[in-house]
Amino acid sequence: MNEEIIERFNEFVKRKGLRRTSQRDSLVSMIFAKDEHFTSEELYEKIRRSDADVSRATVYRTISLLVDAGMLREIDLGGEEKTYDPNFLDKPSHNHLVCVDCRKVVEFEDKNIDTLGDCIARRLGFRTVQQEIHIEAACQTLRDKGMCPELLSRRLSGKRIKKR
Amino acid sequence: MNEEIIERFNEFVKRKGLRRTSQRDSLVSMIFAKDEHFTSEELYEKIRRSDADVSRATVYRTISLLVDAGMLREIDLGGEEKTYDPNFLDKPSHNHLVCVDCRKVVEFEDKNIDTLGDCIARRLGFRTVQQEIHIEAACQTLRDKGMCPELLSRRLSGKRIKKR
DNA sequence: CTGATTGCAAATGCTTTGCACGCCA
DNA sequence: TGGCGTGCAAAGCATTTGCAATCAG
Numbered sequence: 001m002n003e004e005i006i007e008r009f010n011e012f013v014k015r016k017g018l019r020r021t022s023q024r025d026s027l028v029s030m031i032f033a034k035d036e037h038f039t040s041e042e043l044y045e046k047i048r049r050s051d052a053d054v055s056r057a058t059v060y061r062t063i064s065l066l067v068d069a070g071m072l073r074e075i076d077l078g079g080e081e082k083t084y085d086p087n088f089l090d091k092p093s094h095n096h097l098v099c100v101d102c103r104k105v106v107e108f109e110d111k112n113i114d115t116l117g118d119c120i121a122r123r124l125g126f127r128t129v130q131q132e133i134h135i136e137a138a139c140q141t142l143r144d145k146g147m148c149p150e151l152l153s154r155r156l157s158g159k160r161i162k163k164r
Numbered sequence: 165m166n167e168e169i170i171e172r173f174n175e176f177v178k179r180k181g182l183r184r185t186s187q188r189d190s191l192v193s194m195i196f197a198k199d200e201h202f203t204s205e206e207l208y209e210k211i212r213r214s215d216a217d218v219s220r221a222t223v224y225r226t227i228s229l230l231v232d233a234g235m236l237r238e239i240d241l242g243g244e245e246k247t248y249d250p251n252f253l254d255k256p257s258h259n260h261l262v263c264v265d266c267r268k269v270v271e272f273e274d275k276n277i278d279t280l281g282d283c284i285a286r287r288l289g290f291r292t293v294q295q296e297i298h299i300e301a302a303c304q305t306l307r308d309k310g311m312c313p314e315l316l317s318r319r320l321s322g323k324r325i326k327k328r
Numbered sequence: 329c330t331g332a333t334t335g336c337a338a339a340t341g342c343t344t345t346g347c348a349c350g351c352c353a
Numbered sequence: 354t355g356g357c358g359t360g361c362a363a364a365g366c367a368t369t370t371g372c373a374a375t376c377a378g
Contacts, residue, residue: 019352019357040343055360060343076240081342097285100293108288112280117299120274121261126301129264133297135281137290183332183377204368219335224368245367333376340369350359 005032005071005089012069026052027062031072031086037105039081076134077105097135102148169196169235169253176233190216191226195236195250201269203245240298241269261299266312 009028010020030047031038038046044059063084066072075085077098087094087107093114097106110133117131141149173192174184194211195202202210208223227248230236239249241262251258251271257278261270274297281295305313 017357021352021358023359053360057344057361058359061358097288097290099290106288106290108284110280110284113277113284113297116274116276116280117297120272120277120297121299121301124261124270124272126261126263126270126299126303127307128299128301131297131299131301133277133281133284133295135285135290135292135295137285137288137292137295139290143291181332185333185377187334221336221369222334225333329378331377334374336372338369338371340367342366342368344363344365346363347361348359350357352357353355 002029002032005029009066009069009071012071013065018065023052023054023058024062024065026050026054027059028066031066031084032089035087035090037075037077037083037085039079039083041081043084077103079103093131095133095135097137099142099148100136100138101142102150104148104150166193166196169193173230173233173235176235177229182229187216187218187222188226188229190214190218191223192230195230195248196253199251199254201239201241201247201249203243203247205245207248241267243267257295259297259299261301263306263312264300264302265306266314268312268314 006025006028009024013020013024026047027043030050030052031043040056040059040063043063044054044056047054047059063072067074067084071086071089073085073088075083075096077083077096091107091109094107094109095113097108098104099106113133114131117133118128121128121131139148141147141152145152170189170192173188177184177188190211191207194214194216195207204220204223204227207227208218208220211218211223227236231238231248235250235253237249237252238246239260241247241260255271255273258271258273259277261272262268263270277297278295281297282292285292285295303312305311
């Protein structure tokens, strides 16, 4: 299925009169290997750790291409750096719930939200093109212990965490 | 009612052991005079055009204070610069619909969305702290004429518009 | 008086770009 | 061979910060 995605990207590239390169292949296959969100810097670090040889500039340029191709979407999770979401191919209309404490993200789909959003837009004289609900919430552990499981364990291990 | 808001800010400032200054007063009263969204730069331009004398650094610092005070909220409308919304005091849980063509923003409140979001969060094991639905949509004119009213008239008058 | 606040300019940090060389088609 | 793509370093840009002077309380 990763093959399928790379193929899709190659068609986009061909259609645009652009070229297939090893750097683009490495990046695309790394991005869609997991369904994780990432920032440009995170992707750059990850690609550097692999055997592929890709510069930071190419990372930015390729992300931009993927966004144009509609294969990647910029999302707002509240951080300072732009975050990208590779999961819109599988789930074209999914939403995000973010833990107010550890900033972990849960993705979910919901037909009711989609319907409701459409109705609201119509009432206002519009037709929905795209919509998303963003929820900031507290998990059980946070409510009970005042801190998320993940943060609790990191605190014990003395790791640093960057919060927004 | 603007007085009330300035008063609220002054109390926040006092409580924090900070000081009331003419710059802060000017900014706060300008921000809450209208219910419009704005970027730091837009606010800076506007304050410069007025008689008040405020530097760009102070604009940034004051916005930051207002956000801490919970009187202003950073929202994501898709632009490159951060956008601020002064309307959460009046409407603590409102949403945004953005025109895909002219980027004009319509704010709306909806109890059903709030309820639905709460349910979804509970189902996932969370308790909602804050939520918002963001809708990108097309208005009637855009659908009929292929371009928004506002953009149509600007095109006729030859003005420039910055689109995302 | 004392310490918060301001303006200015310099510094940051993410992202984009100009350019020369290399590589795909 | 023609040009697109890449890496590098420099440039851009919005935002933040250090510092000396100023001002609020």
